[in-house]
Amino acid sequence: MRETPNFTGWQATVLHxxxxxxxxxxxxxxxxxxxxxxxxxxxxxxxxxDLVIVDADQGWDDLLPWNGETPAxxxxxxxxxxxxxxxxxxxxxxxxxxxxxxxxxxxxxxxLVMAVSIHQERKATAEKLQYLEERVRLRPLVxxxxxxxxxxxxxxxxxxxxxxxxxAMRRRLPMEQIAAFILAGAEPxxxxx
Amino acid sequence: MNDALKIGIxxxxxxxxxxxxxxxxxxxxxxxxxxxxxxxLAIEPVFFDPHADLAAYLDGARHLLxxxxxxxxxxxxxxxxxxxxxxxxxxxxxxxxxxxxxxFEANENVIYVGGCPNQHLLPxxxxxxxxxxxxPYLVGAxxxxxxxxxxxxxxxxxNAGGEVLGERYLPLEETAVERIVAExxxxxxxxILNNLIGPSSYAxxxxxxxxxxxxxxxxxxxxxxxxxxxxxCELDDIAAGAAAGQLCAASYFDSIATPENxxxxxxxxxxxxxERRVSSVFASAYTAVRLCVDAIVAAGDDEPDAxxxxxxxxxxxxxxxxxxxxxxxxxxxxxFHLGRINADNGFDVVASRPPLAADPYLTGRNRQALPRLRVxx
Numbered sequence: 001m002r003e004t005p006n007f008t009g010w011q012a013t014v015l016h017x018x019x020x021x022x023x024x025x026x027x028x029x030x031x032x033x034x035x036x037x038x039x040x041x042x043x044x045x046x047x048x049x050d051l052v053i054v055d056a057d058q059g060w061d062d063l064l065p066w067n068g069e070t071p072a073x074x075x076x077x078x079x080x081x082x083x084x085x086x087x088x089x090x091x092x093x094x095x096x097x098x099x100x101x102x103x104x105x106x107x108x109x110x111x112l113v114m115a116v117s118i119h120q121e122r123k124a125t126a127e128k129l130q131y132l133e134e135r136v137r138l139r140p141l142v143x144x145x146x147x148x149x150x151x152x153x154x155x156x157x158x159x160x161x162x163x164x165x166x167x168a169m170r171r172r173l174p175m176e177q178i179a180a181f182i183l184a185g186a187e188p189x190x191x192x193x
Numbered sequence: 194m195n196d197a198l199k200i201g202i203x204x205x206x207x208x209x210x211x212x213x214x215x216x217x218x219x220x221x222x223x224x225x226x227x228x229x230x231x232x233x234l235a236i237e238p239v240f241f242d243p244h245a246d247l248a249a250y251l252d253g254a255r256h257l258l259x260x261x262x263x264x265x266x267x268x269x270x271x272x273x274x275x276x277x278x279x280x281x282x283x284x285x286x287x288x289x290x291x292x293x294x295x296x297f298e299a300n301e302n303v304i305y306v307g308g309c310p311n312q313h314l315l316p317x318x319x320x321x322x323x324x325x326x327x328x329p330y331l332v333g334a335x336x337x338x339x340x341x342x343x344x345x346x347x348x349x350x351x352n353a354g355g356e357v358l359g360e361r362y363l364p365l366e367e368t369a370v371e372r373i374v375a376e377x378x379x380x381x382x383x384x385i386l387n388n389l390i391g392p393s394s395y396a397x398x399x400x401x402x403x404x405x406x407x408x409x410x411x412x413x414x415x416x417x418x419x420x421x422x423x424x425x426c427e428l429d430d431i432a433a434g435a436a437a438g439q440l441c442a443a444s445y446f447d448s449i450a451t452p453e454n455x456x457x458x459x460x461x462x463x464x465x466x467x468e469r470r471v472s473s474v475f476a477s478a479y480t481a482v483r484l485c486v487d488a489i490v491a492a493g494d495d496e497p498d499a500x501x502x503x504x505x506x507x508x509x510x511x512x513x514x515x516x517x518x519x520x521x522x523x524x525x526x527x528x529f530h531l532g533r534i535n536a537d538n539g540f541d542v543v544a545s546r547p548p549l550a551a552d553p554y555l556t557g558r559n560r561q562a563l564p565r566l567r568v569x570x
Contacts, residue, residue, distance in 0.1 A: 004348060008556045024301075031299055031521040033556035104282070105300055109554060 005113045007051075008033030013043060015063055016055040016078060021103045025053065025078075028108045048072050051112065056090035057081050057101070064093050070126060074119035076111050078103070096122075138176035145179035152189055163190055197237040198495060200225075200485060201257030203267030203277070204478075208245020209365045209391035210269050213474045216426040217291070218242075220478030221266055223464060228486060236486060243273070250276045258284050263495045266481045269474075271295065271337050278303065287497045289485050291477035293421055293443070295341035296553045302497065304504065305524040306481045308444055310345050311552040313421045316529040317442040318349045320544055321419060326383030327355020332373055332397065333388035335362040342388045342421065345555075358382045363389060368396035378404055378411070387420045394423065395431045402435040413438025424472040428538040436534045444513055444527040445476040446540040457512055470539060480511045484518075514548065524551030 012029055016022050017040045029036040034051070043052065045065035054063065056077035061067055064075070071094030079090060080101035090098060096118030097111040142164065149160035164182075167190040168175040182189060202221045204214040218240070225238045239260050243249035250268065254277040257265050265281065266289040268274040274290055281288045281302050288303045296309035321329075327350055333339020339362055347357050358380040361373045370393070377385065389397055398418060405412040419440040425447050428436060447458070447470045457479075461471055485500075487509065492499040505520040517526050526548040532540030 004345065004555050006554075006556060027301075027521070028299070031556075032554050104279075106278070106298065109297065 005109075005116070006033070007112060010034045010051055011049040012036040012051040012053060013049040014038045014053045015043060015059065016040065016053070017058070021078065021101055024103050024105060025099075025108065028105045032109060032112070045072075050074075051076070051116070053078060053099070054090075054093060054095070056086050056093075056095065056098070059089060059093070066094065068092060070094065070122065071119065074112075074115040076115045094119075094122075135174065135176055138179070141179040141183060142175055145182045148182060149189060166190075197235040198486070198489060199237050199239055199260060199262045200482065201254075201260070201262035201265035201267070202238050202240045202482075203243065203250065203253050203257065203265050204269065205243050205245040205273075207242075209393075211245065212391075212426050212430060213269055213292075213424065213472075214242075214245075216424070216472045216475040217267070217269065217478040219465070220475035221482045223461065223475075224479045224482035224486070226464065227460070234486075234490065247272055247276055251280060253277075254280045258286060263287065263497060264289060264485050264489070264500075266291065266478060266485060268292075274303070285497055287485075287500065289481040291481040292474065295338050295345075296555065297341070299522045299524065299553050301501075301523065303523060304481075304484070304501075304518060305522070305551065305553075306477055306484065308527045308529075309524065309551050309553045310342070311555060312444070312527050312529060312549045313442045314342060314345055315349070316546055316549070317419060317421065317531065318346070318353075320531055321384055321417075321440075322350075322353055322355070325417065327353045328358050328383040329355075329386050330358050330377050330380060330382035330384075331360040331386045331388070333360075333362050334390045334393060335364050338390070338422075339388040343386065346386050363393045365390070366392055368392050370397045370400045373397070374400045374404055377401075378408065381410065382416060384416055385418045387418045388422075390422060391427075392430075394420070395427070395435075398439060399432045399435040401439075402432075413440075423534075424474055425470040425539065426472040426475065428534065434536060437536050439534050440543075441532050441534070441540065443473040443530055443532060443540075445471075445473040446530055446532045446542055447471045448532070448539055448542055449530065450542075451514070453510070453512055453514070476512050480513060480516070483511065484509055484516070516548070519550060522551055522553055524553055526550045 012034050014022055014025060014036055018038055022038055026036045042062050043064055051074050053076045056079045066072055075093055075095045077090035077095035077098045078101055079098050096115035099107045099111045145164060146157060146160045149163060150157060164175055164178060168178045204218045206215045206218060225236060228234055228236050239257055239262055241253035241256055243253045250273045254265060263286045268277055268290060269292050271294050277288060278300055290303055290305050290307060292307040293313050294307055294309060329350060331343040331346055333343050343360055350357050359376055387394060401411060401418055410416060417440045421442045423441045458471060461469060488500045488504045489495045492503040504518045508515040508517040513528055528548050529546040530542050531544040533543050535541050
């Protein structure tokens with residue numbers, strides 16, 4: 001890790017009943033520069049913090065607003081139980097790290113770093129996946145545009161594809177988009193080279 | 194207090210950092226001796242020596258706690274500290290840790306009297322980069338102190354727009370430094386950050402001295418070797434004059450010119466003779482014991498919570514000047530001094546800063562998290 005993780009100025013919501021654990025946790029969060037609020041009620045999707053720390057021993061399905069979906073912010077689970085059902089619940093809420101109860105203060109910073117890193121990694125993967133899905137979905141357009149170019153220019157498939165690809169590279173647009181322009185007749189057919 | 198107040202002292206006097214352990218133990222012992230004459234105060238130090246065996250630290254801490262100590266002054270390495278902490282937490286006692294370390298810890302059951310990187314490495318680099326440049330070579334002992342100090346150094350250098358010319362690690366007690374020194378000779382860094390400890394560090398300093406004799410570019414005044422953990426008690430273990438001119442950051446040097454230090458050194462001379470130089474680890478162990486006992490006396494109880502409260506509530510007159518402990522981090526605010534090793538095996542203080550509050554997680558609670566250092570030269 002090159003950059004020292006820094007949480008100064010972050011807002012965290014701790015979803016847990018107040019007890020000795022939460023007191024210790026919030027003290028540790030404060031010295032990491034994090035402003036934490038404690039609540040034992042569902043988190044509103046309208047006012048999301050930078051980070052959620054949730055009691056996976058007692059948590060229920062509507063506690064977090066992204067039930068089963070991708071979490072909107074990094075999630076850390078607090079867990080005393082070893083029951084597979086509770087671990088599954090934590091995973092289901094998108095937890096990227098677990099802090100075991102009773103809380104050892106030395107577990108807090110590593111868990112935050114890990115959960116934030118996993119959240120960012122998941123987000124990047126999801127974005128990439130969405131981009132690739134879009135491209136796969138639009139693949140027939142590329143195929144159709146290649147056929148149109150072949151017919152118009154009397155060239156083989158390979159040359160038509162190269163024209164399309166060069167055009168996309170020059171204009172810094174995805175091939176699928178250039179293909180859509182061509183098929184829609186929105187612009188003249190690109191020349192070779 | 195009718196029963197004697199028992200304070201545990203946990204240092205290894207043998208092994209790779211044995212000279213530091215012996216000095217730390219002497220410092221703690223010296224503080225205990227000063228209390229011996231105080232009427233109405235019976236203190237019984239309980240010593241344990243784990244002989245640099247990591248597993249023995251846990252046994253040692255257990256032994257001290259069972260003997261009735263609620264306060265343990267000790268451990269030098271982070272590995273040993275981490276070994277002891279769970280037991281100290283479990284018994285709700287306090288560990289008084291007094292060595293500079295790599296930061297990223299703030300435990301309620303530990304009082305940190307040594308410094309963390311914003312108190313040693315950051316001011317050190319703020320001093321070095323404008324004077325020598327931002328192209329250092331990093332060496333370290335192959336464990337968490339070396340790794341983390343060098344990781345931070347790399348981050349500081351990157352932020353300063355500089356470049357790390359090399360980064361190498363040696364196992365503890367390894368003294369074969371030739372390959373590293375050959376690489377340094379070839380890459381020509383602007384300075385060398387030395388996070389080696391004990392014999393490795395001594396061998397490295399001697400080899401760099403030899404390199405400087407062959408090539409003036411590597412003399413201390415041109416390409417200094419800088420450390421954050423080298424101290425007076427180690428200089429006699431280094432070949433005569435080999436380390437002269439090199440730099441070290443610390444919160445205390447024997448040569449610091451304050452009335453408190455002059456008085457302290459006079460008392461040390463009475464006990465240990467005029468030849469004895471006070472090292473930062475001696476001074477820190479002494480200070481940790483003094484703080485611990487004085488806070489217990491002020492609280493009227495050795496119960497950790499009461500002691501902590503008492504500790505936070507005021508600033509304490511110490512060898513480091515007026516010292517305060519932050520209630521959120523349990524860390525002491527500490528002065529920064531840069532020492533240059535002289536021909537007499539002591540340190541000449543070349544730069545100082547007033548006490549800096551600790552920022553163990555580098556949150557920037559007191560200043561910019563990681564300053565973007567400027568290269569002037």
